Amino acid sequence: MSINIDDNELGIEMEEAFTLCPSLPVPNVQEMVEINPLQVPKRYIRNQEEMEKVNYMPHLSSEIPVIDLTLLSNGNMEELHKLDIACKEWGFFQIVNHGVQKEVMQNMRNVTDEFFKLPIIEKDKYAMLSNDVHGYGHAYVVSEEQTLDWTDTLFLLIYPTRFRQLQFWPKPPLGFKEITEAYSSEVKRVGYEIISSLSVIMGLEEDALVGLHKEVLQGLRVNYYPPCNTPEEVLGLSPHSDSSTITLLMQDNDVTGLEIRHKGNWVPVTPLSDALVVNVGDIVEIWSNGKYKSVEHRAVTNMDKRRTSHATFLFPRDDVEVEPFDHMIDAQNPKIYQKVVYGDYLRQSLKRKMEGKKHTDVAKIKESSKGSV
Template identity: 75%
Template sequence: MSVNIDEAPIFAPSLPVPNVQEMVKVNPLQVPTKYVRNEEEMEKVNYMPQLSSEIPVIDFTQLSNGNMEELLKLEIACKEWGFFQMVNHGVEKDLIQRMRDASNEFFELPMEEKEKYAMLPNDIQGYGQNYVVSEEQTLDWSDVLVLIIYPDRYRKLQFWPKTSHGFKEIIEAYSSEVRRVGEELLSFLSIIMGLEKHALAELHKELIQGLRVNYYPPCNNPEQVLGLSPHSDTTTITLLIQDDDVLGLEIRNKGNWVPVKPISDALVINVGDVIEILSNGKYKSVEHRVMTNQNKRRISYASFLFPRDDVEVEPFDHMIDAQNPKMYQKVKYGDYLRHSLKRKMERKTHTDVAKIKEHVIVT
């Protein structure tokens, strides 16, 4: 695939599907069969809420101050959980609240206003849904707004909502702060991976940053649907803000589903596929999913940091030894990302394209 790094990339098509928020407005009691999951898919027997308190909490200020104990906690979090909540990150509470208010204002607009920002058939930027690749697949109970924020030249401003007052400026301010945290976090990940502090930043050549604002309407039968199907992120890292008062995000840990109970204004961080590949599987990009709520809508804000299309990703040599044979082959990141986006979200099956054949798990 030829890459022009000065042009905004096109990522992947997604089939048009009904708007879930509007569907709920018209008939809040109805759950169309296209969204209904069977009991096996819902995996209720594996729900372990009692493990929620064990999800690591990392203090960003302690990391920044060179606290080795906190750095060790970070390594354990990446190795054993692939997810952690981060406090004292320095993103102002007022800015987070403005992001919440502006996003809520956007999703409450009339449908004809929101449709002005609708995704085009061949790409993921804009308002709509992603990962819809077949007429037969079961759909997720959510709508999204997806924007590429950095580098600036990749922005497609026709998809940035103008109707919510100051939304563009709020998105820019919020994303800039999240990027600051993400870049510093990459330096800590470099250190725990036994690299020079700026190694991961240099590997990326240029850090791409996307934003996905997820809107999960209430559902009359939340036991039957998923807000977001189980998947791992194709990113390097993902930084998420979730609502303080609504449960939804669940992560897989040792075969169980564990809810991520919100800590007020904490950033929820997860390791992406890129870190898993670079670390030869030592640090896991963990499956996660989103549940819905019968009475409350939920909005979350996921910031994705990932390499440029032309970056080649493979395990670092020092992560490979007799006990840890090479699990992943070299992949061009742009090819890997598009391979994932052109499939429905289905656990971690999209990672098979990067695995050396004997490590592919057949399900």
């Protein structure tokens, strides 16, 4: 079946769906470090309470679940049980045997490294507009007083292809578009397999969650964290949970920077060679009525090495309505989330600075109204 959409209609659809939210202009961290490696402006510095070093628990890193995607996709009951436990207790897990070739992953790392090595005058050709998050720059900066993150970002919408804004896709480096497509296509396949397995452990048909999206959207956020002279005083990325269905992250193999909150503590996610880190997004938490958790996470920096991460977000279309499934609600588990339109939910989260899970309040049923639900 073919659907004809004229250019005007498509333009309106794109504008409504993907003009997201403004972010205030702030300095380019990478260039600031190159000019003066010893400088750390006050606007990036956090106090010890914010850094929560007393809650740092590196010994728990080895307990973060590792799941074999080949077994999971084949319906292996033990692996499905591991996925259930991972989503309930951690909200994060690492995926191995995912089938994405090492060469594809390394090519993606290489081409984004080449982009961030370009002179600032070249990178700024792809700068974010004042009212959107596509391109190169910084998102979630909503006030002049806000403490800033020690990172620069490149955000691209990948799928569906008709929503791409190719003016923000760098040209150099050579082959950027082809390499990004090859990597993103494979990650999409992995993401679909994980979402299908989530359907199974939630007691649904295997294709139910993908079907509920109407159309799965996929975005790529490349985060570049330069070295910092005082890493104990800054964060690469503030604590937050993701407004996605799921997120798949490719870390550098040799630099740890991602930390997740587990039972009140911060646990580093030590990279496994060529594994993908997967985390539950807010949408799965809403669907499951809180059974599966979208967990706070953050990024830290170090004094010696730059770090690059590639986060792929899978999320619903703007007009999709999201609420807990009926079978996730009972006397012991009363409904805690109301129905939300995903586009409204996403924009509400983008209007705030990253601040843990406070952005999820907009979807929660207020205490006074729970009795009438």
